[in-house]
Amino acid sequence: MKRRALFGGAAAVGAAAVGGAVLGSAAAPADAPRPHGTDTVPFHGRHQAGIATDAQAHQSLLAFDLVRGVDAEAVGRLLTLLTDDAERLTAGRAPLADIEPEMAAVPARLTVTFGFGPRLVRIVAGPTAVPAWLRPLPPYPTIDRLEERWNGGDLLVQVAAEDPTTVAHAVRMMVRDARAFATLRWRQDGFRHAAGTHRPGTTMRNLFGQIDGSANAVPGTEEFDRVVWRDGPEEWLVGGTTMVVRRIAMDLDTWDEVGRTAREFSVGRRLSDGAPLTGGTETDDVDLDAVDERGFTVIGPAAHVRRARTDDPTQRIFRRAYNYDGVDGTGLVFTAFQADLEHQYLPMQARLAELDALNAWTTPIGSAVFAIPGGIAPGEHVGQALFG
Amino acid sequence: MIGPLAYPTGMFSRVITLLFAALLVLSGCGDGAGDDSGQSAGIAAADVWVKATDEDMSAVFAVISNSADTDATVVGVATDLTDSAELHETADGTMRPVESFTVPAGESLILEPGGNHLMLMDLTEPIEPGQEVTLTLEFEDGTTFDLAATAKDFAGGAEDYDDHAGHDGHDHEDHEDH
Ligand code: HEM
Numbered sequence: 392m393k394r395r396a397l398f399g400g401a402a403a404v405g406a407a408a409v410g411g412a413v414l415g416s417a418a419a420p421a422d423a424p425r426p427h428g429t430d431t432v433p434f435h436g437r438h439q440a441g442i443a444t445d446a447q448a449h450q451s452l453l454a455f456d457l458v459r460g461v462d463a464e465a466v467g468r469l470l471t472l473l474t475d476d477a478e479r480l481t482a483g484r485a486p487l488a489d490i491e492p493e494m495a496a497v498p499a500r501l502t503v504t505f506g507f508g509p510r511l512v513r514i515v516a517g518p519t520a521v522p523a524w525l526r527p528l529p530p531y532p533t534i535d536r537l538e539e540r541w542n543g544g545d546l547l548v549q550v551a552a553e554d555p556t557t558v559a560h561a562v563r564m565m566v567r568d569a570r571a572f573a574t575l576r577w578r579q580d581g582f583r584h585a586a587g588t589h590r591p592g593t594t595m596r597n598l599f600g601q602i603d604g605s606a607n608a609v610p611g612t613e614e615f616d617r618v619v620w621r622d623g624p625e626e627w628l629v630g631g632t633t634m635v636v637r638r639i640a641m642d643l644d645t646w647d648e649v650g651r652t653a654r655e656f657s658v659g660r661r662l663s664d665g666a667p668l669t670g671g672t673e674t675d676d677v678d679l680d681a682v683d684e685r686g687f688t689v690i691g692p693a694a695h696v697r698r699a700r701t702d703d704p705t706q707r708i709f710r711r712a713y714n715y716d717g718v719d720g721t722g723l724v725f726t727a728f729q730a731d732l733e734h735q736y737l738p739m740q741a742r743l744a745e746l747d748a749l750n751a752w753t754t755p756i757g758s759a760v761f762a763i764p765g766g767i768a769p770g771e772h773v774g775q776a777l778f779g
Numbered sequence: 780m781i782g783p784l785a786y787p788t789g790m791f792s793r794v795i796t797l798l799f800a801a802l803l804v805l806s807g808c809g810d811g812a813g814d815d816s817g818q819s820a821g822i823a824a825a826d827v828w829v830k831a832t833d834e835d836m837s838a839v840f841a842v843i844s845n846s847a848d849t850d851a852t853v854v855g856v857a858t859d860l861t862d863s864a865e866l867h868e869t870a871d872g873t874m875r876p877v878e879s880f881t882v883p884a885g886e887s888l889i890l891e892p893g894g895n896h897l898m899l900m901d902l903t904e905p906i907e908p909g910q911e912v913t914l915t916l917e918f919e920d921g922t923t924f925d926l927a928a929t930a931k932d933f934a935g936g937a938e939d940y941d942d943h944a945g946h947d948g949h950d951h952e953d954h955e956d957h
Pocket residue numbers: 597599601602603604605606607637639640641658660665676677695696699700701708710723725739740743749753
């Protein structure tokens with residue numbers, strides 16, 4: 392009898408939408424705001440969720456290495472399992488064989504996004520299937536201090552939700568089901584402002600206090616679609632994209648030594664509201680040609696936005712950074728999505744490595760590149776089109 | 780309304796009620812229910828999984844629902860993996876074969892670790908994580924229902940519980956009398 396009490400609910404809860412049962416159980420005053428833990432983001436679609444999705448407060452990036460002996464058939468089984476887990480978890484349903492199904496009851500806008508490193512693509516579809524750009528970024532010796540423990544990976548899983556408990560449980564399910572096939576190479580956890588603390592759509596602040604993400608294309612716009620989504624040529628990348636992960640340490644001690652004016656000058660936007668130093672509001676572009684009364688450009692030659700910015704609209708990227716902060720230091724888990732990595736990302740990164748005022752306080756310590764396959768329909772597993 | 784298994788707490792009975800609602804939706808979507816292939820009318824299955832194993836035994840778990848207005852009786856299970864597949868129940872920490880499972884009209888049968896399950900014995904090949912295993916449930920009225928089970932790496936909480944509690948109990952790996 393005791394056993395039932397302990398283990399009885401697993402299969403049962405798996406099939407049920409338990410959100411109501413769990414969230415509704417505590418006595419709460421009638422006028423309390425509705426908890427948003429049951430909010431969900433659809434897993435299926437033309438694109439994988441978690442990229443155009445309004446960024447959730449908490450994210451874990453997992454990079455797995457396939458163990459020796461794992462072949463295409465085994466990768467297929469791994470992706471079948473992880474897809475099934477993701478489908479269920481993002482809908483607030485327990486994964487199969489989860490003894491703690493209650494942990495799945497609060498999806499809190501959970502998304503699970505998958506990316507492939509070059510080795511996985513080679514194992515599944517052979518060396519000719521690996522796109523030329525799917526390889527580590529070139530070295531940037533002027534800035535890089537890469538540590539092998541934060542580099543590369545065969546399979547990326549991006550798990551994000553508004554609730555850190557939800558993220559932890561989903562991560563656990565992924566790690567558990569990957570165990571027979573892969574080892575965890577690295578894990579990078581990050582956070583943004585908690586849900587409900589800011590008006591929806593507010594750009595996040597990074598741990599330098601800067602408003603970070605202002606110049607991004609807005610999901611849902613034609614510009615965003617052009618910047619981010621691929622329409623091929625590889626069938627498995629239709630509706631997909633490319634992803635760069637850079638772990639960038641930020642030195643708060645030396646940043647402390649800098650005054651507010653110099654801080655703003657290093658980027659080209661105001662700390663208070665993210666507006667360009669050349670005027671306007673956060674949503675305006677910086678005016679790189681504007682000069683002050685002495686004839687100097689308002690946006691300095693080494694200002695981050697001058698170096699990052701391009702007039703060529705086909706060369707933009709979509710940044711989706713999370714803060715990290717802990718015993719390992721402080722920084723950004725910088726992620727960028729762009730349809731064409733070579734055309735959009737590489738020139739910008741090369742310019743920033745050459746000259747960027749922010750480089751005085753920032754140090755890339757990890758780097759990885761992944762191909763993000765297109766979205767799937769129910770009944771398919773992620774990346775199925777790669778399997779021919 | 781409570782499923783065929785009585786749960787001790789109010790919380791679980793709420794869950795079961797919701798579960799039943801979810802299953803109705805599933806069968807309404809044609810999730811295997813009432814196929815034209817001699818499949819049992821009104822039967823649907825959800826959450827079908829099998830424990831991945833390198834050993835010669837494993838077990839299959841699922842939620843089997845019956846939306847018909849008559850009870851359905853499962854009398855056997857068949858699979859290509861082995862000739863020796865049985866219906867098992869667990870009582871007092873020990874599992875044993877049973878002749879049949881009843882899926883009451885309008886309710887569901889829960890097959891779960893530590894409870895009723897479909898037992899696979901004399902396996903000659905490992906069941907790999909992520910593998911799909913197909914099985915056929917045989918009903919008393921001669922109809923059948925096909926199941927596709929996903930193999931999961933499962934450490935098996937129930938089995939551990941028995942070991943730690945010192946029972947001589949339900950442990951698929953060490954089960955002697957098959
Ligand atoms: C720790 C590292 C970094 C920090 C703290 C940082 C911070 C910022 C800030 C505060 C802005 C201005 C607001 C905005 O538009 O988001 C900005 C803009 C930008 N950053 Fe960074 N950034 C970092 C790394 C990078 C990297 C590695 C890249 C690309 C390789 C990059 C590309 C850009 C771009 C494209 C813009 C927008 C420029 C424009 O069109 O106005 N950033 N960044």
